[in-house]
Amino acid sequence: xxxxxxxxxxxxxxxxxxxNAELFTLTYGAIVRQLLTDLEEVEEVNKQLDQxxxxxxxxxxxxxxxxxNVARCVDFKETAEVIAKVGFKMFLGVTASVSxxxxxxxxxxxxxxxxxxxxFVELPDTxxxxxxxxxxxxxxxGALEMVSMKTEVSWVRDMLRGDDAFExxxxxxxxxxxxxxxxxxx
Amino acid sequence: xxxxxxxxxxxxxxxxxxxxGKQEVSLSAxxxxxxxxxxxxxxxxxxxxxxxxxxxxxxxxxxxxxxELLCHRDKGNRRETRLLGILSFVHSTVWxxxxxKVADSLEKGTEHEDEYMISEKELLVNRFISIPKxxxxxxxxxxxxxxxxxxxxxxxFPAVVTAHFVPMEGQxxxxxxxxxxxxxxxxxxxxxxx
Numbered sequence: 001x002x003x004x005x006x007x008x009x010x011x012x013x014x015x016x017x018x019x020n021a022e023l024f025t026l027t028y029g030a031i032v033r034q035l036l037t038d039l040e041e042v043e044e045v046n047k048q049l050d051q052x053x054x055x056x057x058x059x060x061x062x063x064x065x066x067x068x069n070v071a072r073c074v075d076f077k078e079t080a081e082v083i084a085k086v087g088f089k090m091f092l093g094v095t096a097s098v099s100x101x102x103x104x105x106x107x108x109x110x111x112x113x114x115x116x117x118x119x120f121v122e123l124p125d126t127x128x129x130x131x132x133x134x135x136x137x138x139x140x141x142g143a144l145e146m147v148s149m150k151t152e153v154s155w156v157r158d159m160l161r162g163d164d165a166f167e168x169x170x171x172x173x174x175x176x177x178x179x180x181x182x183x184x185x186x
Numbered sequence: 187x188x189x190x191x192x193x194x195x196x197x198x199x200x201x202x203x204x205x206x207g208k209q210e211v212s213l214s215a216x217x218x219x220x221x222x223x224x225x226x227x228x229x230x231x232x233x234x235x236x237x238x239x240x241x242x243x244x245x246x247x248x249x250x251x252x253x254e255l256l257c258h259r260d261k262g263n264r265r266e267t268r269l270l271g272i273l274s275f276v277h278s279t280v281w282x283x284x285x286x287k288v289a290d291s292l293e294k295g296t297e298h299e300d301e302y303m304i305s306e307k308e309l310l311v312n313r314f315i316s317i318p319k320x321x322x323x324x325x326x327x328x329x330x331x332x333x334x335x336x337x338x339x340x341x342x343f344p345a346v347v348t349a350h351f352v353p354m355e356g357q358x359x360x361x362x363x364x365x366x367x368x369x370x371x372x373x374x375x376x377x378x379x380x
Contacts, residue, residue: 016213017212019210019211019216020207020210020285021211022252023285026248029247031219034223034244091214091215093212119205
């Protein structure tokens with residue numbers, strides 16, 4: 001059983017300032033629409049969403065660590081649990097679950113039943129290759145990179161494409177030890 | 187969890203039951219997303235006017251959808267036909283749903299018949315944004331101005347909507363005013379309706 005985080009996701013979510021999820025959903029929709037108009041290629045849009053998510057993730061991790069008081073995670077399993085239970089709850093107000101661990105413990109799936117980004121959204125036929133929520137994969141990748149874990153995040157199931165839930169596969173590529181940025185003798 | 191079955195799949199998004207609109211996300215999630223929107227648009231334009239226009243366009247799309255959603259859910263599909271009606275709808279209902287409170291004030295312009303102003307001490311979208319000196323009068327409230335324009339346009343009250351900073355005595359951060367200038371036809375129609 002994963003150890004309980006010092007502050008549960010619900011407690012933090014109740015204490016942060018919140019905004020209406022619909023404003024969030026509609027703003028995200030406006031962003032995706034702008035990208036589709038500018039870039040036109042669905043693959044380019046996917047990449048741009050991932051990049052935006054990455055930029056968000058590298059800053060989000062600071063807020064996450066500051067507000068949640070989690071202790072240093074012992075292994076990747078704990079990291080994934082913390083992301084799913086505390087991280088998603090704290091920012092998006094929804095809880096995710098972790099499943100499908102592989103033998104090494106380096107690859108797992110985070111499953112979201114409920115996703116505020118996709119309310120009211122339907123993908124038209126012209127955009128079938130679009131990963132609408134790709135910003136989430138960028139956020140996770142960016143946040144983990146700032147805590148010394150290089151990961152690869154990809155979508156396994158997508159409700160907008162007809163599946164029954166959103167499933168992200170998070171694969172730990174390697175732990176990058178922290179580099180001391182200054183040379184001692186300079 | 188007890189009693190949780192497979193989520194029912196709807197083939198068409200329009201068949202899904204409409205949510206009550208009570209779900210929330212954290213303010214920081216929205217702030218991060220909005221900052222990415224602004225940053226992305228900054229890379230796509232050369233000048234401030236373009237940037238404001240793009241933010242406004244993004245807001246316009248949000249506004250059109252907000253009107254549809256609110257009309258259907260909160261107003262029982264009744265449509266506003268009078269100017270004051272739609273203005274008070276924007277000032278109270280739309281603001282309450284999007285920002286959690288009614289706007290600080292709604293005023294009629296003294297100089298021109300067709301101008302109205304909605305003021306807010308600190309717009310939600312501007313809370314974590316600071317404008318560098320070399321960007322002059324740029325205001326990210328252009329996004330909110332776009333939302334208002336979207337609502338008004340879709341309701342049949344075409345207008346030009348802009349966002350301005352108004353410095354206030356004794357306060358560090360200036361107040362934001364959304365200036366709404368209605369088109370000729372709106373005023374004529376309003377006069378006709380008496």
